[in-house]
Structure formats: structure tokens, C-alpha cells
Amino acid sequence: MGFVLRERWGAQPLWARCVLAVYLIGFAEGTGSHIADLVRGGIHAYASFPEIPLQVFFVSLVILDPLAAVLVGLVRREGIWLASVVMLLDVSANWWGNRHWLRDDPAQLLWLLPITVFGVFVVAFAVPLHHTVAGAASRSPVALPSG
Template sequence: MRWRVRCALGVCLIGFAEGTCAHAWDLVRGGIHAYAFAPAALQVFFVALVVLDPLVVVLVARARPAGITLAGAVMAADVTANWIADWPLLRDDPGWLWRPVGLLPITLFGLFVLATMQPLRRALTTTRQPATPPRAPAAHP
């Protein structure tokens, strides 16, 4: 596997491991209502990330193409959910976007995951393809 692919996978692993810890910590501190600031559907999604994020970590660590697909889906949903939940804060104070923890890093990481999704899937798919045995030459009568 090429070093660029390994680096991109490493960034994904670090990001999703951090997400796992952040969501688990939120639940430890705030319980099931840790995300009460968000609409009910988003609260359920944010809690579900405690399962989805580590699942992505396991699949990406095993270099499974499905892990990259799941990573893209999770980040697309996560970025969208965070923008919806944080929009009132951002509308009232646009400088809030530039906080080092919150919407900006989630958005940047989401863009990274989505931008690298197809190249990573392609790299992992070609890496995992079984070698085809050589064909025997055709017999001529």
C-alpha cells in the first residue's frame, strides 16, 4: 500500500477515534440528554455516533473499502447535523465558526474524508483484488 494511502487512512483513523472519544465523553458528562440543544432526530444521530465512529475505525484499520464508504456517509451526515444544530449560534455570532473546537474542525475533517473517499476506495479495492492465475495457452489442433 502506498504511503499516501496509509497517511490518508491514518488521518481518518485519528479523526474517527477522536470523534468516538468526544461523543463518549459527552454522554458520560451529560447522559442521554447530552445533545438537548439539537432537534430530537439529531440527538439520536449524535448518540449513534458512539457506535458508528468506532465501527468506522475498525473497518478503516482493516483497510476495508466499506469502511471508507461508511466514513464518507457518517461525515456527510455529521457535518450536516452540526451545521443544522449550530446554525443559530453561528447566525448570532459569525466569529463562532473560528473556534478551534467545534464546527470548523468537523467541517474540515468532513471535507477531507469526502475528498479522499473515492481515491481511497479505489486504492483499497485494487489492493484487495485477488491475483488472477495465469491462463494456460490455448492448444492448437
């Protein structure tokens, strides 16, 4: 497995390895953040969001964030798409759940800037990264499982 993993990473151009590394860092940070929230607040850690679906989604990120990180780390195309979907939902849920700050205190929204920038980064690189990963898998001399 280690050889195949080195082959997958090594088959990527430098820009793609850098993007994959940023994905990994971002999803590792997200995993840690959501675990910390659950340790502090338990299953009701996101009770400040009045919408139950948002609360459920944020709790589910304890599974989705590390899953995306593992699939990205394995240089799987599924990981790129999962990362994009998770970030689209995460950014949207955060902005929707905190929309009251637009009226009450817009400066409070600055704390959404890092997640928004990361989300835009993930989505912006999804298609070129997918093509690069798919192309590298088809050119690899080692028989890699498709994906």
C-alpha cells in the same frame, strides 16, 4: 489475522496509508468526544439541539464512529464508505444544529472548522482511496476476503 492486516496495510501506497491513518485518528477522536459527552450529559447530552433526530444521531455516533474506525483499520472498502456517510451526516447535522450562530454570533461557528475540514478530507479521499484499496486487494498474493 495480524499477517493479513499487515498485508492489507502494506499493499497500500504511502499516500493511502497516510490517509487511512488520518481517518483512524479522526474517528478515534470523534469516538472519544461523543463518549465524553455521554458521560457528562447522559442520554440527554445533546438536548441543546431542539431536533430529536439530531440528538439521536449524535448519540448514535458512539457506535458509528468506532465502527468506521475499525473497518478503516481493517482496510475495508465498507469502512471508507461508512466514514464518508458518517462525516457527511455529522458535518451537516452540526452546521444545521448550530445555524442560529450565523445570526447571533458568527464567530462561534469557528469551533465547527475542525470537523468541517476533517469531513471534507474524508469525502475528498473516499473515491481514490476506495479504488486503491480495491486494486490492492485484487493484486494481493494472499487470499483476502473481498470487501
